[in-house]
Amino acid sequence: MITSHNGPQPADFTDVRATNLAVVLRFVRENAPCSRADIAASTGLNKATVSSLVADLIDRRLLRETGLTEHRVGRPATMLVLDGSPYAAIGIEVNVDYITAVAVDLKGEELLNWRRSFPGGTSSAGQAVVAMAALARRVVSRMTKEARQVLGLTVAVPGLVDVNGIVRVAPNLGWRDADLAGDLTKALRDPGFPVLVDNDANLAALAEHRFGPHRNAANLVYVTGEVGVGAGIVMDGRLRRGGQGYSGEIGHIELDPAGPTCRCGRRGCLEAVAGIGAILAHTAPDASPSELELEIDEVVRRARNGEQDILALLEDVGRHLGRGMAAVANMLNPEVVILGGYYVPLAPWLVACAEEELYGRVLAPGGGGCRLEVSTLGYGAAALGAAARVLDSVDSGRLPAQR
Amino acid sequence: MITSHNGPQPADFTDVRATNLAVVLRFVRENAPCSRADIAASTGLNKATVSSLVADLIDRRLLRETGLTEHRVGRPATMLVLDGSPYAAIGIEVNVDYITAVAVDLKGEELLNWRRSFPGGTSSAGQAVVAMAALARRVVSRMTKEARQVLGLTVAVPGLVDVNGIVRVAPNLGWRDADLAGDLTKALRDPGFPVLVDNDANLAALAEHRFGPHRNAANLVYVTGEVGVGAGIVMDGRLRRGGQGYSGEIGHIELDPAGPTCRCGRRGCLEAVAGIGAILAHTAPDASPSELELEIDEVVRRARNGEQDILALLEDVGRHLGRGMAAVANMLNPEVVILGGYYVPLAPWLVACAEEELYGRVLAPGGGGCRLEVSTLGYGAAALGAAARVLDSVDSGRLPAQR
DNA sequence: GACATTTGTTTGGCTACAGAACTAACTAAA
């Protein structure tokens, strides 16, 4: 697809073709099943051009004709759908105590979702590469067995990942300057598909942008609710990673110089007053990373029971969260801010207070049209987004070669 | 130019041509004088194609051949430059006590710069339209006298401007929901060029992005230092305005819940602790908007004199500013944050403390490569950016018609 | 069964790119 940003790049016919192939592919994905005539009418492309593009996409096994339908006057249309069967995109998420791998087809249908426990908190990046490679090989072999071609693999890492895919710092994993993409490619020995690495919040934002209920929003922010608080930023329809890839580090926005000490050493950071740690510091100060989920379940149980101290705690966290989101909304004016991670189970007690603070602080009329929503994609959002990252590159014109 | 965002749009040959014309135009702007051969070598376009594109651009009087130069072996090259003479882009800035109009040619050379006093603080949007139309007509007639075609006019407004160019709120001007673009177009009676309206910080960011010393940065943030503090955000080479156009409202990021009351009613907003008002509250609490410049001069004089209370005040403001910029840098990871407006004369006493806070708080290694710089474009940055907005649309392929 | 309607293909024309051959204009060396 021809892009205008990052410097002027000349265009030629292959760019036109790639752009239009991607246009048709995206249209079918969003409007399947549909006919060639539908595509031509909606996109403005000529019928003949659409036929040629569709033939090309069928050749590449990205589209498939279904049986005719639509009993109206005139010749019945041959309906087209995405061909789910011949391809797969793989997403892997590394975390403190597990590695998740998902594979999806072109439609985004989940083909498999494997979780494997892994002592991320005490393993080196090298050990992680070995574990990921082993898992990836199993996924690839399963996909091959299903006669699927793997289009790519993306790894989601909770940490600072630069634009080249180098993991600069992953505090919870204890990694520094790890070339995960390079090492994993090497470990997979010429895998025949691209291997990418990105930040987990960025990829979760991508998952929301492609699969979430707000997929129409060209401007959205996804906020992770883990021990760390990070954000993935989609503006004007694309992930915006900043100059070096470190955008979205909202966890250490200082909300209160008199607030509690944060693990970064400063006081009153968003993470310290509204992160999951701020809740568990009161309920389970010595919880290990692997116990987080259980502890949060316990908090939910106590909130359901109406325990006053827990409700007050959650209200406080919600207010601070709202203040942080107000900063985000004022700066970026997204259509929607999506709360993910452990914020999801806690949402019933957080969102109302957060919204109140948010709308009270956003300067733009009507809150700038910004809504605060809760992720519906669950804990696997980052892994799903990693797979979505692969599909995105298909959408932007990097189609698999013709048969 | 073919863009991939906001929905898939099909491409055809005219898009290829427009893209390549824009590529050549941009190349010549950035590398003038240069030959056709240079263009071909650097852009990757074929020599023949470049010749055809250049001929087209010369026809449209966007480029011009100069006398030959370059005494090297081989046939001497005919050097090309932007043709400054036949076009003009107009930028207008409305402010509390004046209206500024600038006109620039294609190269960005300033053709005129008129300032006209205007009681913006006490005038309605309607009265402003009348005044702007009168000024614009004079500028247009001057340009016509110079045989220049006006390519467009953009108005910079200090306030919230939505994506359609409606001024939603301009607190210092007292305006609400004013369709400035529509009314000005009407007042100019079929001007034959597009009239746009945007936020002043956005346009100043555009000016920095096109003309400033950091014009190579694809990710930059411009911060206005006026009574209000606002930001213009350029990411991945383009202005990012958010869902409704209200991005960059950083003035009311709450830095300290125990801080001084802000005019928005909350406490400790960036604007309240690091805005120009925070300085003048101590030195000239009753200054009217038109006296701001004088009062700031007075502050500069006293700082130069080494008056301790002023130095301490400025250091305090610098620290708060740095904290605010840390939030910006953490969220957006720009290559550079540029301080504008009244921060410019005060920079010698602000920047060091601000940088210290900034680098101490940015999570990314090496501060994410983010530098804090001072604008060199002066108070006219917004008006210049308004003109740049017009040139931008030429660059993106909307070329004036052939002769 | 003729006709209307809609779908999708075929044909022809056009635009604008790339590559190669060519012409032009100069320097440098014989």
Add this chain to the structure above:
DNA sequence: TTTAGTTAGTTCTGTAGCCAAACAAATGTC
């Protein structure tokens, strides 16, 4: 002065891929 070498820019030819219009195919309606 001639000749070779070098670089600039144009012309010619081929091709990709778009659009428009005509056409073929498949169905419903009268």
